[in-house]
Amino acid sequence: MDLTFTHRFVNVNGINMHFAEKTPSVASDGAAPPPPTILFLHGFPELWYTWRHQMTALSSLGYRTIAPDLRGYGDTEAPERADAYTSLHVVGDLIGLIDAVVGGDRERVFVVGHDWGAIIAWHLCLLRPDRVKALVNMSVVFEPWSLKRKPIPMFKSFYGDDYYICRFQEYGEIEAEFAKVGTERALMEFLTYSDTGPILLPKGKSCDDYDDPVSLPSWLTEYDVKYYVSKYEKSGFTGPVNYYRNMDRTWEMMGTFSNAQVKVPVKFIIGDQDLTYHIPGTKKYIHDGRFKSHVPLLDEVVVIKGVGHFLHEERPEEISKHIHDYFRTF
Secondary structure, three states: OOOOOEEEEEEEOOEEEEEEEEOOOOOOOOOOOOOOEEEEEOOOOOOHHHHHHHHHHHHOOOOEEEEEOOOOOOOOOOOOOOOOOOHHHHHHHHHHHHHHHHOOOOOOEEEEEEOHHHHHHHHHHHHOHHHEEEEEEEOOOOOOEOOOOOHHHHHHHHHOOOEHHHHOOOOOHHHHHHHHHOHHHHHHHHHOOOOOOOOEOOOOOOHHHHOOOOOOOOOOOHHHHHHHHHHHHHHOOHHHHHHHHOHHHHHHHHHHHEOOOOOOOEEEEEEOOOHHHHOOOHHHHHHOOHHHHHOOOEEEEEEEOOOOOOHHHHOHHHHHHHHHHHHOOO
């Protein structure tokens, strides 16, 4: 695989953001219009790097591909304030990135999101639909704001206090546990998780409980792991974990969007072995018409059999084809 990417930094929304870019392999003669841009948004505990396969494939098909490290991740600046990681902050970063890199304040881009990147993509489309041509989103569905669905209490009611999102809430606590376990092992616990059930991190779990070796799945190489570890050892886990610490805060801020619809063309993809597909009520919500009622321009839902959470890495060629087949219609 071609791993040659251009790396740049841009000041957006008060922070310095790192992004990787790959442009079409066939140079424009200057008379042709600029290539369409795809903005890729990663999840936890990933980085821009998670999109390397799609960026390579889509740039070869004529797209300009851009993938940032979201705020607090990798080489992008990590604000110290824990409350600086709401969806509104991150959407502001992305609007600044589009303005600075794509050009102008009216340009629109294609967007692809996964995991936390999918959540941010939904909010980007909800808040600024004028900047998005179409969206391919993966793993996390859009659900409208509801008084009864405050995130942390809801997850506690589903899974209890040991659920990883609930464990992430106390500032500094999980970072200390990850430090004891080691950066590589902490990352591996998430990147290789393949159960359809919830991720549980019981308090008081001994470091000895992490002595068993972890086998790498076929899609994750030693090089990949070393890349992630090198960035997390530099920037730490606090920024990424702060997204979870702001879930209730974002919910409080988004009350004005109660019953609002996402009115951007969307294709949604999920693996049938993805733990998010098995969150209570999610499967029924996707297939009984409610998802479509809240995302009226939802053109297609694709459930890929035998695939887990990191579907874009597990089936890179298939996901790249899904993205291209959808965006080419625009």
